[in-house]
Each structure stands twice: as C-alpha cells, then as structure tokens.
Amino acid sequence: MSNVFVFGHKNPDTDSICSAISYAYLKNEIGMQAEPIRLGELNNETLYALEKFAFEQPRLVERVSEEVSQVILVDHNERQQSAEDIGDVQVIEVIDHHRIANFETTDPLYFRAEPVGCTTTILLKLFKENGVEIPANIAGLMLSAIISDSLLFKSPTCTPQDIAAARELAEIAKVDAEEYGLAMLKAGADLSNKTLEDLMSLDSKEFEAGDHRFEVAQVNAIDVNDVITRQKELEVLMQQIIAEKGLDLFAFVVTDILNNNSVAIVLGRRADIIEGAFKSSVVDNRVLLPGVVSRKKQIVPVITEALS
C-alpha cells in the first residue's frame, strides 16, 4: 500500500511518465512508500520507451484523493494540468521545469523548479544528492525523457545541463543516445493508429493568461502533411473543445521533428493575436512557424504575453 502518489501532468508525455517512475523509485530507496501513477493514456513514444527498458505502464488513477492524502507532482505545477481533485490532497513536493502559475499551498513544501529542458535532468541531481545509485533501466527512462523533451537535443529548451545528463545516463543505460533517440521519436511520430480525437488530446495543455484561457496541443510528425490534410475535420473537433472548455484560443501545433519547424491551426475568438504575436501570416486558420518546436519556450510565453 502506497502512502504517496507521484505523477506528471494530464495527457502525459514521456517526461511526465518517466519522471514519475524514476522519482518514485528514488523515494522508495530512501524510505518513502511512493507509487508512480498516470493521469491519462500514453502516447506511442512513451510506450516505446517503457517497452525498451522493460517497464509496465503506471496505473491509471482518476481520483487521487480516494487513495492517498499526499502527492508529489513532477513535470508540472499548474492546477489545471494536474489531477481533477488536486485540491483535496496535500502536495508535499514538486519537481518541475516549467513556468510557475496557479500553484498555491498553505504550508511550506519542497519545490524544485529549474530552467532546464527536462525534469529528469533535475532528478539526476536528486539521485546524486541523496546518494542513490541509478539502475540501468531507470537511467534509460530518464534518458528517454530528455530525448523526448529536447527533440534529440535540437529544441531551444535544451541546455548544456540536459546534454551532459543525457550523456551520463546513456552510459549507465548502455544505449546509443542518437540511434535509440531517433527510433523513439519516430515511434512517437507514427500517427497511423491515431484517431483525430487522439491527435487532439495526445499532448494538449491548458493555460491561463490574465482572464484568458487557452490551450495548445502539439503532435510530432515525420511529415506534417499527414496531419494537415485533415484540417477541416480537426477544426470541427477544435471548435467543440473551445465551446466545452470556454477557451479564448486553441492552437493545434504539428511539429516536423526532422526539420524542426511547426505548422499550427489556430481557432477561437482571440485567434486574432496570433499573426502579430508570431509575426507570421495566418491563412485559412493556419500559420507557419519556422524554427518553432518548443511549446514551453516558443509558443506559450508568446501567447501569454499577447493575451495579457
């Protein structure tokens, strides 16, 4: 029986899942009864990483407060990205690498956020600080998270610390980071078994900026046209989500992982800000974003600024 759940954000990506498993492992090694869980379905990339390093999927938990009273958040801190009932449990730790917003506690806690490219880069420090050795398979997961978040070290979010951490972890895991990384990214960009609804929710995050609410969904692709040719059908789904959630803006971003560019479909009553914010023409609700691959560094701050 676990006392503490460790989990990443809704619509979990590779970092959220691998960080939860790795940090729960560390916590158990130093005496806490911690269980990694997930808040949603896994994408193909994460499934590829789990299979490669022989891990089961963490258990899906919808209402965390029914089982535990204390939780540890990894890879997120914003309330709307967390468990629905996050307000009913005590957050005792946060390990993250995102902006801080919509987070509040009544008591002091351990909150460690660093402006690096991946949560597991911070976890590597915590393993060392706690004097806990990293098993090869955990190192493999941690490496997978860095490769995923940094698009194989090409994203502007990738820091020298992430590269150094990946090198160290690849050695422990005994894998070739480049070769394994490209295979993992390609597995994630294989959208052939995905419905349009899947694409929409695979890696989608909601944000607030002043009184505005916006959402940015992102999918990686080898050929962006595989997705963009279905724009009209996607727009119907996007309009539904906008209406359901009362969003002011919804950006659906398709990122070309080989050439490091993105195309976004933008809808919502404040989609008017996109052209000015990104200095790129919106034609037929679509905008080209050359060199843009990072939601965190190149999309969310730009939209937040424009909406504030």
Next chain:
Amino acid sequence: MSNVFVFGHKNPDTDSICSAISYAYLKNEIGMQAEPIRLGELNNETLYALEKFAFEQPRLVERVSEEVSQVILVDHNERQQSAEDIGDVQVIEVIDHHRIANFETTDPLYFRAEPVGCTTTILLKLFKENGVEIPANIAGLMLSAIISDSLLFKSPTCTPQDIAAARELAEIAKVDAEEYGLAMLKAGADLSNKTLEDLMSLDSKEFEAGDHRFEVAQVNAIDVNDVITRQKELEVLMQQIIAEKGLDLFAFVVTDILNNNSVAIVLGRRADIIEGAFKSSVVDNRVLLPGVVSRKKQIVPVITEALS
C-alpha cells in the same frame, strides 16, 4: 553597476537581509553582477548581526524596476510581500522556505523552496553545489539568520538540517552559536527605542486566504508585558491599518523568546475565527498562545485554514 538585485521581503528580518547579502556574494563569485538590497528599515536584531560581522546595511531601494530588469527573491515568494513594482521586473530565481502563493511567471525559472527553518540553510547547499567557499563573515550572517528564524533552535520550524547547518556555519564563523545567538535575540527584543508604529511594522506580513486578506505582525520580547500594557494604543493603530488595507483580520503577536509562548491582539471583522482556530479564549481582543512561536508554522496555516 549591478544587473540583478537580490532581496528578501518587506519589513525585512534577519533571514531576509542575511540571505540577500550571502546569495549576492555567491552569485558574484560565479560571475553574476548582483547587489543585495533591502525593501525597508532594519530591526535591532539584524543591525546587531551586521555590526558583529562588519557588514554595512544593504541599500534601501523603493522601486527596483527603475534600476534593473531582473531580480532574485530570497526568503519570500508572495507578491504582496515583495517590492511594490515586482510586476515590472523578471524574477529569475527564488530561494525560499515558505508556502507558495500569489506567485506566477511567464517563463521557467530557478525556484528552490525547501521546508526547512531558514533560507540560509538552503544557501549553504547552494554554496556547496557551486563549489564556492564561504568566508567567515558570510558564515556569521548565515548563522545569524538560522538563529533568528529558529529562535535559537527552539521553534517548531527548526529542522535537523537547520541545526546541522548552524553547527557548520558557527565553526566557519568561529563563534559560539548559543552565546552569540542569545545576545543577538536579546538585542532584537530590546524594544526600548521603538515607537508603537515601529512595533506594528517591524516584522509584519500580509497574506491572502480565499477572498480574505489578513496580516500577522510579530515582535519578540523578553517581557511581553512591556508591549501588552500598551494594548489600547496599539489597537488604535491596528484599526487604522485594517481600514487602510481593507484587511479582514489583523493579529499582532508578541512572542516571549525566553519561555517560547506568545500573546496576540486580534482585530478585524473575521477575528471571530481565532477562538475556534486556536482553541483558546479571546478576552478583551487578546488571546494566549502557549507554545506558539512560529508565524509560518503555527499561525498562518491555522488562520488560512479557518478563513478558507
């Protein structure tokens, strides 16, 4: 010319000032042009510590955005406790040991909060992580902060980490922690040169809980009656502050640093919650709080819970 200001909260206490000086020193050692500043007048305890270790007062800055565009916060994160124009600058780092609330950024940052008794306990780790040696006089300041925040290790906020850090710092600073610490606390509890207005603002912090705003002022005393005999005059000032700031509750706490108890004067339209929250009778707007010395751990969470 400094590029970055480092500062603690308004109505600065010893931790806020000593952390700002110590962390700015560390930052300069690793190549940042950082200057410690203060947001208000210093108390007698902090002045005693600065004099003991031969430091000047940091410069008082009212509007930080007129001089820098980037700042580092120590010993606080809540907006209403920070510089008035905090919204006009970029917070690039936070080192703190309080609850997290009313803090938001558009970009990722280095945010390190730990549930320990003092900010300088965290700073000691950062000196080590950065491989920077701590000079004796800086160690003295860091020790002073721990003694102040922990009331010479007697506060329930004091953790084994704080005690270990203090021992290490006392050795570097070459002082006897107990002897120096008691002298410093007594200097701080000397209220003879303080006006009633001084007492009110010396160490006062504002908080939000749901839609409520409350403030908790705290003074240390050798004899609480020195302060409590002036209750009627204090109440007049408190009512003024309640009206000016639109507070729902104002608690003025006098802490007996030798016996580790407190007496509080409580006013405001929600003062009705005090009796139930602290399970102690309020008589003539005054409540005895046996064993209560920590605003952070024993007062603010209790009031927050009761108001929420």
